[in-house]
Amino acid sequence: MKIIVLAPVHRYDDIRVFRKEAASLAAAGHEVVLFARTPDGKPRTENGVTVIPVNYRSRWQRFAQLPRLAATAYRGNADVYHLHNPDTLPLAAWLWFQGCCVIYDTHEDFREEILLRRWLPKFIRRPAAVAIAAAESIAGKILAGVIVTQEQLLSRIPEAVVIGNPPIVDVALARAALVARANMPATAEVTLGYLGGISEDRGLFRMLDLLGAMNEVRATRLRLIGYPVNDDALSRAKERPEWQWVDYRGELPQSEAHRQLIGVDAGLVLFQDVASHRHIDPNKIYEYMMLGIPFVATNFDDWRHRVTTNSAGPAGIFVDSNECPGEAARMVLDLVTSRERSLEASEAGVGYVVSEYSWQAAGAPMLFALYDRVQDAIRNTALRRP
Incomplete structure (x- = not known):
């Protein structure tokens, strides 16, 4: 099948959009064309996926060019149109009216997450949240398929397929990380790590508070990798005294980010209890596990349930x-200063993602099953474009 993926909000090499879904579909033999942001504004072909650049200077320009994007995609004459996140809901509706086969893919509970978007005027956020929730519910009823990452979304989109955020596991890398950690020399300084979007709601100030408290007991540094999202927390953080202990590396390619993280004593995921954070499938925890890094995460019931009802129980705190x-x-120091406990956590985390929860074993099969169902419907003419 020819599949056109529309993800104008995302960089073309986004982990979920490109490396997990688009690349998996291309590897399965489909022709995949991805419309997304590129750093140089030029088309490219990578991992079997043809990338068409979607570039803009502002969010409002992004919205303004959606009609042209829809028309361009329509002329591509795909068998399936796979659209990511609420920005594309108007495109999904228009393509459906043209008789196209459409899959909608939402990465978060945007009914809650939109309330954190500070770039959006405050008086618009709640009406926008209500409108998005209603539109996603309708999408579940009329489109060929809907993908969500959180099980609680099934209450308003019961037709959806839940495909979580398991990591793409490089078994050789995971095994090498375990060996490297077992051979790490003891040091007087503790190094913590964080990889991902940087904002107040994603725990930036909680990480700084922890960093300050740890430096009262033992020299500690934070290796911070990622990019600012949602707010200006990063610029405010640089004004705090704890910033002296932060090594900010900015946004890095995934392979380089992983290389920078190998060797940290613990990986942080200290999200605040706002929006739908307590329900997300925390990809960062799984990435730390794959790299043999013990995690330190917010104590959300859903998070704890995911990683303590299986072999990953002691993989972090x-x-x-x-x-x-x-x-x-004190809790973090107890974890990272006990070599036996730290290695036990590393082994448990690697074992879990290698044997139980990887994209290859738990994510890709569900994506392929959805596409098999859609392809069968197309063959039966139920979803054939006129």
């Missing part, structure tokens, strides 16, 4: 969102 920084620091 959970810290309550209202835990005082001093107590959190």
Whole structure:
């Protein structure tokens, strides 16, 4: 089949959009064309996926060019149009009216997440959240398929398929990370790590509070990798005294980011209890596991359930969102300064993602099953474009 993927919000090499879904579909023999942002504004072909650049200077320009994007995609005459996130809901509706086969793919519960978008005027956020929730519910009823990452979304989109965020596991890398960690020399300084979007709601200030408390007991640094999202928290963080202990590396290609993280004593995922954070499938935890890094995560029930009802139980620790920084620091130090406990956590994490929860074993098969169902419907003419 020819599949056109529309993801104008995302960089072309986005982990979920490109490396997990588009590349998997291309490897399965489909012709895949991806419309997404590129750093140089030029088309490219990578991992069997043809990338068409979608570039803009502002968010409003992004919205303004959606009609042209829809028309260009329509002329591509695809068998399936796979659209990512709420920006593309108007395109999904228009393509459906043209008789196209459309799959809608939402990565978060945007009914909640839109309330955190500070670039959006505050008086618009709640009406926008209501409109998005209603549109996604309708999409579930009329489109060929809907993909969500959170099980609680099934209450308003019962037709959806839940495909979580398991990591793409490089078994050789995971095994090498374990060997490297077992051979790491003891050091006087503790190094913590974080990889991902940087904002207040994603725990930037909680990480700084923890960093300050740990430095009262033991020299500690934070290796911060990622890019600012949602707010200006990064610029505000640079004004805090704890910033002296931060090594900010900016946004890096995934392979380089992973290389920079190997060797940190613990990986942080200290999200605040806002929006739908407590329900997300926390990809960062799984990435840390694959790299043999013990995790320190917010104590959300859904997160704890995912990684303590299986072999990943001792792969890290959970810290309550209202835990005082001093107590959190004590818990982290107990984890990272015990070589036996740290290695046990590393082995448990690697074992879990290699044998139980990888994209190859838990994500890609569900994506392929959805596409098999859609392809059968197309063959039966139920979803054939006129």
